[in-house]
Amino acid sequence: MNSTRDIDALIEMMAKLPGLGPRSARRAVLHLIRKRExxxxxxxxxxxRVAATARECExxxxxxxxxxxxxxxxxxxxxxxxxxxxxxxxxxxxxxxQVFKGRYHVLGGTLSALDxxxxxxxxxxxxxxxxDTEQITEVILAVGATVDGQTTAxxxxxxxxxxxxxxxxxxxxxxxxxxxxxxxxxITAALNARKDI
Amino acid sequence: MNSTRDIDALIEMMAKLPGLGPRSARRAVLHLIRKRExxxxxxxxxxxRVAATARECExxxxxxxxxxxxxxxxxxxxxxxxxxxxxxxxxxxxxxxQVFKGRYHVLGGTLSALDxxxxxxxxxxxxxxxxDTEQITEVILAVGATVDGQTTAxxxxxxxxxxxxxxxxxxxxxxxxxxxxxxxxxITAALNARKDI
Ligand SMILES: [Zn+2]
Ligand SMILES: [Zn+2]
Numbered sequence: 001m002n003s004t005r006d007i008d009a010l011i012e013m014m015a016k017l018p019g020l021g022p023r024s025a026r027r028a029v030l031h032l033i034r035k036r037e038x039x040x041x042x043x044x045x046x047x048x049r050v051a052a053t054a055r056e057c058e059x060x061x062x063x064x065x066x067x068x069x070x071x072x073x074x075x076x077x078x079x080x081x082x083x084x085x086x087x088x089x090x091x092x093x094x095x096x097x098q099v100f101k102g103r104y105h106v107l108g109g110t111l112s113a114l115d116x117x118x119x120x121x122x123x124x125x126x127x128x129x130x131x132d133t134e135q136i137t138e139v140i141l142a143v144g145a146t147v148d149g150q151t152t153a154x155x156x157x158x159x160x161x162x163x164x165x166x167x168x169x170x171x172x173x174x175x176x177x178x179x180x181x182x183x184x185x186x187i188t189a190a191l192n193a194r195k196d197i
Numbered sequence: 198m199n200s201t202r203d204i205d206a207l208i209e210m211m212a213k214l215p216g217l218g219p220r221s222a223r224r225a226v227l228h229l230i231r232k233r234e235x236x237x238x239x240x241x242x243x244x245x246r247v248a249a250t251a252r253e254c255e256x257x258x259x260x261x262x263x264x265x266x267x268x269x270x271x272x273x274x275x276x277x278x279x280x281x282x283x284x285x286x287x288x289x290x291x292x293x294x295q296v297f298k299g300r301y302h303v304l305g306g307t308l309s310a311l312d313x314x315x316x317x318x319x320x321x322x323x324x325x326x327x328x329d330t331e332q333i334t335e336v337i338l339a340v341g342a343t344v345d346g347q348t349t350a351x352x353x354x355x356x357x358x359x360x361x362x363x364x365x366x367x368x369x370x371x372x373x374x375x376x377x378x379x380x381x382x383x384i385t386a387a388l389n390a391r392k393d394i
Contacts, residue, residue: 004261006250010243016236017225024216030285031215032244033251033260039213044244046207047229051237053203054230063230064201088227180220 007033059130061106061123063088071095071104078102082130083140084156086110086149089180094142097187102140105130110148111155124156131163138165140194144178157197167194204230256327258303258320260285268301275299279327280337281353283307283346291339299337302327307345308352321353328360335362342368342382 007029015025032040056062057069064070071077071091081102085091091104107122119125130136139160143149157166169190182190204226212222229237253259254266261267268274268288278299282288288301304319316322327333336357340346354363368386370379379387 004267006243006246006262007260010240010247013236013240013243018228019221019224020216026286026289027216028214029247030260033247036248036251039210040244040248043207043210044241044248046203046210047237047241047244049203050207050226050230051233051241054233063204063227065203070201089223092223180224 059126060104061088061108061126062091062104079134080137081140082127082134082136082138083142084127085142086144086152090142090144090178093180093182094187094191097184097191099188099191100140102138103134107143107152110143110146110152112148119155122152124159127156128159131160136164138167140191141166141168141197142191143168146178153197166197168197169194256323257301258285258305258323259288259301276331277334278337279324279331279333279335280339281324282339283341283349287339297337299335300331304340304349307340307343307349309345316352319349321356324353325356328357333361335364338363338365340365342386 011022011025011029014020014028015022017025020028032043053065054063055065055067057064057067057072059068059072062069062071066073078101081100082105083094083100083102084105084107085094086107086109088106091106094100094104105123105127107124107127109117109122111117111119111122127139131139139156141153141156143153153168160166169187208219208222208226211217211225212219214222217225229240250262251260252262252264254261254264254269256265256269259266259268263270275298278297279302280288280291280297280299281302281304282291283304283306285303288303291297291301302320302324304321304324306314306319308314308316308319324336328336336353338350338353340350350365357363367390368383369390370383370387
C-alpha cells in the first residue's frame with residue numbers, strides 16, 4: 001500500500017520501543033491518528049523538544065536538560081551519601097519511594113566480561129573521583145541482585161574499601177530482581193535495613 | 198524536578214498510548230533519550246509527517262494519506278464484495294491474511310445504546326449507499342463475536358436483507374489453537390458447525 005507507507009514506517013519505529021511489539025505498535029499508531037490534534041501532534045512536538053534538550057548529567061549520569069542535573073544541584077539534599085544505581089530507571093524508582101535524600105551515581109549498566117563492559121564504560125572512575133571532591137562518607141550500592149550486579153558491587157567495594165562506609169540495600173530485593181519492578185514500600189524497607197558490606 | 202519536566206511530560210503522553218502504562222512509558226522514554234539520533238529524532242519527525250498527512254478514506258473509513266485510500270482505488274481488487282469491519286486494526290488483520298481481494302467498509306465501532314452510538318456514528322448510511330453505487334453483491338460482516346458486534350451485524354443485515362448476499366466469518370477453533378484455552382462459546386460454535394472429515 002503506497003499511500004500508507006508513512007504510517008507503516010511510523011508503526012515500524014514504534015515497534016522498536018521496549019514493551020511494544022508490532023501488534024501494540026499498530027494499535028498505538030491508530031490511536032494516535034484518531035487523536036491527531038489531542039495526542040499525535042503534541043506528542044511529536046514533545047519528542048522534538050526532548051530530543052533538542054535532553055542530556056546526561058556530567059556529574060552523576062542522570063538525565064536532565066542541564067549540564068548538572070536537578071539532584072546534583074539541589075541545595076536541600078544531603079551531602080556525603082551517594083546511592084549507586086545501574087541506570088536512570090532505577091534512580092527514578094528510588095526517587096518515587098521518597099526515602100533517600102542524598103545524591104546518586106548512575107553507572108549505566110553492570111560490569112560484563114561477555115559484553116566487554118569494564119569500569120571505564122560504567123562511570124566508575126568518576127564515582128571514585130566524587131568520593132574526594134564531594135567528601136562522601138557513605139556509598140549505598142543499590143545495584144540489582146543479579147550475578148553481574150553483584151560482581152559490579154564487589155568491584156566498586158574493592159576500590160573504595162577503607163575510604164567510605166559501604167552499604168547495600170538489604171531486605172526486600174528479590175533474587176534476580178530489578179529495582180524498577182519493585183513497589184515503593186519494598187524499596188523503603190530495603191533502604192532502611194541496609195547493611196554494611 | 199524542574200529541568201526534567203519536559204521529560205516527565207513526554208512520559209505522561211506516552212503512558213496514554215494503548216498497551217503502555219506509566220512503567221513502560223518511562224522505559225520507552227529512557228530508551229528514546231539514549232537513542233536520540235537513531236530513534237527519538239526520526240520518530241518525532243515521522244509523527245509530525247503522519248500528523249500532517251494521515252486522513253480517513255471518504256469512501257470506506259480506512260486510514261491513508263489521500264481522499265480515497267489505496268484499497269478503494271486499487272484496480273486489481275475485485276468489485277462487488279465488501280468486507281465490513283469494526284475498525285482499521287481489523288482491516289489490517291484481514292489484509293495480513295492476504296485472502297480477501299474485495300473492498301472494505303470500516304464502521305468505526307459497534308452500535309451501543311450505553312455509549313449512545315447509533316447507525317449514523319458508524320458510517321452505516323455510507324455502507325448502504327455503496328451497495329448501489331458500487332454494485333455490491335455480497336457483504337461479509339466480519340465484526341467481533343461480542344454482544345455489541347452481533348447487534349451491529351444484525352442491524353446491518355436487516356437494512357440490507359434481500360439486496361445482497363450477507364455472510365459472516367465462520368466461527369471455530371483457530372489454527373494451532375488448543376481447546377483448553379478457548380472460551381465455551383467458541384467451543385460451542387465450533388461443535389455446532391462441525392464438518393464431516
Ligand atoms: Zn546529576
Ligand atoms: Zn477506502
